[in-house]
Amino acid sequence: MKKLSMLLIFTILIGILAACSSNSGGAANETGATQKPSSTEGSSSSDGKKTTVHFWHSMGGANGERIDEMIKRFNESHADIEVIGTFQGGYDDTVTKLQQAIASKSGPDVSMIERAYVQMFAESEVLEDLKPYLQQAGISEDEFSEGLMGHSYFNDELLSLPLNRSTPILHVNKAILDENNLQIPTTWAELEQVANALVVKENGETTRYGVSMPYDTWYPLAMITQAGGTFFNEDGSSIGFYDNGVGLKVFEQLKKLQSTGALFYPPTTDSGSIVNSMFKEGKVAMLYQSTGSIGGLLSAVDFDYVTAFLPKDEIYANPTGGANVSMLNGSSNKEAAWEFIRWMMVEPDGALPFVLDSGYLPFTKTMIESEAVQELWKKEPIRKTAYDQLQYAVDTNKHVAWPSVMHEFFSAIEAIMYDSKDIQSTLDTFKKDAERILSKS
Amino acid sequence: MTRAIHYTRQAMGYLLKSFILIIFVFPFVWMISTSLQTFRETLSYPPTWIPAIPQFINYVDAMRAGPFLTYFKNSVIITISIIVIQLIVMIPAAYAFAKYRFKGKGILFGLVLLAFMIPGQVTFIPVYLMMADWGIQRTLLPQIIPFMSNAFGIFLLRQYFMQIPEEIVEAARLDNASEFKIMSKIMIPMSMPALATIGLFSFVSHWNDYFWPLVMTDTAAVRPLTIGISMLRETEGISNWHIIMAGNVVLVIPILLVYLFCSKQIVKAFVYSGIK
Numbered sequence A: 001m002k003k004l005s006m007l008l009i010f011t012i013l014i015g016i017l018a019a020c021s022s023n024s025g026g027a028a029n030e031t032g033a034t035q036k037p038s039s040t041e042g043s044s045s046s047d048g049k050k051t052t053v054h055f056w057h058s059m060g061g062a063n064g065e066r067i068d069e070m071i072k073r074f075n076e077s078h079a080d081i082e083v084i085g086t087f088q089g090g091y092d093d094t095v096t097k098l099q100q101a102i103a104s105k106s107g108p109d110v111s112m113i114e115r116a117y118v119q120m121f122a123e124s125e126v127l128e129d130l131k132p133y134l135q136q137a138g139i140s141e142d143e144f145s146e147g148l149m150g151h152s153y154f155n156d157e158l159l160s161l162p163l164n165r166s167t168p169i170l171h172v173n174k175a176i177l178d179e180n181n182l183q184i185p186t187t188w189a190e191l192e193q194v195a196n197a198l199v200v201k202e203n204g205e206t207t208r209y210g211v212s213m214p215y216d217t218w219y220p221l222a223m224i225t226q227a228g229g230t231f232f233n234e235d236g237s238s239i240g241f242y243d244n245g246v247g248l249k250v251f252e253q254l255k256k257l258q259s260t261g262a263l264f265y266p267p268t269t270d271s272g273s274i275v276n277s278m279f280k281e282g283k284v285a286m287l288y289q290s291t292g293s294i295g296g297l298l299s300a301v302d303f304d305y306v307t308a309f310l311p312k313d314e315i316y317a318n319p320t321g322g323a324n325v326s327m328l329n330g331s332s333n334k335e336a337a338w339e340f341i342r343w344m345m346v347e348p349d350g351a352l353p354f355v356l357d358s359g360y361l362p363f364t365k366t367m368i369e370s371e372a373v374q375e376l377w378k379k380e381p382i383r384k385t386a387y388d389q390l391q392y393a394v395d396t397n398k399h400v401a402w403p404s405v406m407h408e409f410f411s412a413i414e415a416i417m418y419d420s421k422d423i424q425s426t427l428d429t430f431k432k433d434a435e436r437i438l439s440k441s
Numbered sequence B: 001m002t003r004a005i006h007y008t009r010q011a012m013g014y015l016l017k018s019f020i021l022i023i024f025v026f027p028f029v030w031m032i033s034t035s036l037q038t039f040r041e042t043l044s045y046p047p048t049w050i051p052a053i054p055q056f057i058n059y060v061d062a063m064r065a066g067p068f069l070t071y072f073k074n075s076v077i078i079t080i081s082i083i084v085i086q087l088i089v090m091i092p093a094a095y096a097f098a099k100y101r102f103k104g105k106g107i108l109f110g111l112v113l114l115a116f117m118i119p120g121q122v123t124f125i126p127v128y129l130m131m132a133d134w135g136i137q138r139t140l141l142p143q144i145i146p147f148m149s150n151a152f153g154i155f156l157l158r159q160y161f162m163q164i165p166e167e168i169v170e171a172a173r174l175d176n177a178s179e180f181k182i183m184s185k186i187m188i189p190m191s192m193p194a195l196a197t198i199g200l201f202s203f204v205s206h207w208n209d210y211f212w213p214l215v216m217t218d219t220a221a222v223r224p225l226t227i228g229i230s231m232l233r234e235t236e237g238i239s240n241w242h243i244i245m246a247g248n249v250v251l252v253i254p255i256l257l258v259y260l261f262c263s264k265q266i267v268k269a270f271v272y273s274g275i276k
Helices: A002-025 A061-077 A091-103 A115-123 A131-137 A174-179 A188-198 A218-226 A246-260 A271-280 A291-300 A334-346 A352-358 A365-369 A371-379 A381-392 A402-417 A423-440 B002-035 B039-043 B057-064 B068-099 B105-117 B120-134 B151-162 B166-174 B179-190 B192-207 B211-216 B225-230 B241-275
Strands: A051-057 A081-087 A110-114 A161-166 A168-173 A200-202 A205-212 A284-290 A305-308 A321-327
Touching: A051 A061, A051 A091, A051 A334, A061 A081, A061 A334, A061 A352, A081 A334, A091 A110, A091 A115, A091 B120, A091 B211, A110 A115, A110 A334, A115 A321, A115 A402, A131 A334, A161 A334, A161 A352, A168 A174, A168 A218, A168 A291, A168 A381, A174 A188, A188 A205, A188 A246, A188 A284, A205 A271, A218 A246, A218 A284, A246 A402, A246 A423, A271 A284, A271 A291, A271 B039, A284 A291, A291 A305, A291 A352, A291 A381, A291 B039, A305 A381, A321 A334, A352 A371, A365 A371, A371 A381, A402 A423, B002 B241, B039 B241, B057 B068, B057 B241, B068 B105, B068 B151, B068 B179, B068 B192, B068 B225, B068 B241, B105 B151, B120 B211, B151 B192, B166 B179, B179 B192, B192 B241, B211 B225, B225 B241
Parallel strands: A051 A081, A051 A110, A205 A284
Antiparallel strands: A110 A321, A161 A321, A168 A284, A168 A305, A200 A205
16 A cells, blocks of 8 residues: 555656646647747847747648648748747637637737637737738738638728638539539529439439538528628618518528428538538539538549539629638737738748648739649639639628627528528517627627 | 246346447447548448448558647646546545544535536636636646546545444554554545546546636647547548547547446446445
C-alpha cells in the first residue's frame, strides 16, 4: 500500500508538472511553430523577436490542411512575423469562441467569420476598418468581386474581406439526363418537368428522385430571391416575401415537387452527406448544393457530372455563403496582422492555392485573371459555372438579427416540408415571430 | 414441466441479451467498418458493410492530419491528473463525512450535494473568465482545476464507507493505527469496487469531454484528442468519414481497455450494494 500511495503522489506530481510545462514548451500547433505566450502581450520586431499573429479559422478536414499549408507559406516568406493558425470548430463555434475571447480580452488578431455573422461583430464595434490599410497598400476596393462584398461594408467602414466563399449551384448527373433526352433545366417550370420525368418508381417505392437539396435555409432563400422577393424588407422591420405572396409560391412549388417524388427532401441530420451520397449513387439526378462540394463529388462520381446555374423564376438569383476574414481592433499587432491579410488577398502564393485546391470561389480580379485559375477552369469547366453565377449573387438576409430569425425560418421549413402544415398559416406564424425578433434589435 | 419452463426462460434471456448486445455493439461495428473503407465506399447508398479491401492507411492519414501525438498526450495528462487528484481529495473527504462527527457536518455535506447538482452550463462562463484572469488559458490547468473535486464521487464513496462496520475502525484505533493508515489499510481496500467505478466514470467523462476543452482552449498545444478528431470534419463540402472514424476508433480504444481491466470491480460494486 505504501508503494501505491507513493505511486499516486508521483503520478500527480508528474501530471501537474507536465500541465504547467506545456505553457512554455508546447511544441505542437498546426503550423509547427513554437508557441508564443499571448497575442495581447505583443512583441515588436525591433528587438529581434518575431511578431506573433493569431489567426482563428473554421476549416477542418482537407481544407484545414490547406489553410495550414497557406500559413506555412506565409511564415516561410516572412522572417519577422509568425502566424499561428488555430481551428476553433465550425462557423458557429468560432463565433461563440470569439464572443467569449473578446469579453476576456484574449481574442486573436485575425479571424475567419462566417459572412452572416460579420454584422453582429460590426455592431459591437470590435472589427478594424480595413479601408485605410487598403489605401496605404495601394489596393483598390474594386479589386474584390462585387457579388462577394455583401457582408463587408457597415457604416461606411470596410470590416471584412472575402476568403472562403461559396454559392449554391445546381449539380447535374448529365448521364441520366442524356439517357432520357432531357436538357438541363434553366427555369422553375423546366425543372419541374425534367425532375418529374426522371422519377423512377418500383413497386410503389421511389428508387430515383429528380432533384434534391440539403435541409438548409440557403435553398428556400435562393428561391425567394428568384421569385422576386427578398428575405428581409427594405428597412429590416419585417420579412420581404410575405405580402407579395413569394413565400407561398416558393413553398407551394417545393411541396408540389415533393408530392410527386420529383423532389427528395432529406431528414435534418447530416442532410448534406445523405444527398451527396444519393447523388453519387444516381438516386437523385440533380442537386442544389454548395460549390464547396464540387471537389469531393468530382473525385467520387463515375458519370458525366456538370454544374449549372440555379434555375430562375422571375430572375436568376443566388445567395452567397462561406466566410470572410476580419482584423480585430483589440489586436496589438495590427501591422503584422494586416500584412497577413494583405498577403492572402493579393500575393500569388497567398490564398490563391487554397482557393484552387478547395473549390472555393476566387475573389479578386487578379485571381480570376491569373493563369492558374484560367487553366483550372479550362480543365474543369464546372468550377467556372460557379464563378459565372456570381453575377446574380444577392444577399437579402443581411440583418444583425439574422441568426435568430434563421432559427425560426428553420422551424417554418420543418413544419412545411416534414409535417406538411398549411403553408400560409406557417408563414403567418413565422412573420409574427420574425417581426418580434426584429423589433427588439 | 418445470424444466421446460426453465429452458424457455433461459432461451428468452439469451434472446433478449443478444438483442440488447446487438443494439449496443452495432454503432461500434459500423464505426470500425467505416474506418477501413475507401472514400467512395463511405459515400455509397445503401451503406457498405464490409470494405472490399480494408484500408489501414486511413489510420495513418488520421494521425497525420494534425499534431495527434500532442492531443493524445494532453488527453492522457488531463484525465490521469483529474482522476488522481480526485482520489486524493475524495477519499479523506468521504472518510470524514462517513466516520467523523463534527460541527457543521450536515451543512458541509449539503454544500457537496449542491456542487453535485449545479450543471456545468451555469458555471462555465464565470470559470472561463476566472481562468482568463489568471492567465493560464494556454496551459492544461483550466481543464484540470475545475474538476479537482468530484462531488458525486464523495457522495457515493461516503455511502460505501458508511457500510463498513464501525467496529473495524474502532479496533484499528485501539491498535494505535493513524487515520492515514486506517484509510489506506482498511477503507481503500474494502471499497475497491466503488473506487474503480468512480474512477472509470470519471475517466470516461473526462476522456470524452468535448464541450469544456472547446470552451477553455484556444491553441492546439493544449487541446485534447476529442477536439483533434472534430477537426477532421469538413466545415463545408464532403467530409472524409473514413478518416474521422479511424480517429474515433483511436479515441475509443483506451476506454475499452480501461473497462476491460475494471469491469470485474464495477460489477462487484453494483452487486455488493444490491445485496445490502
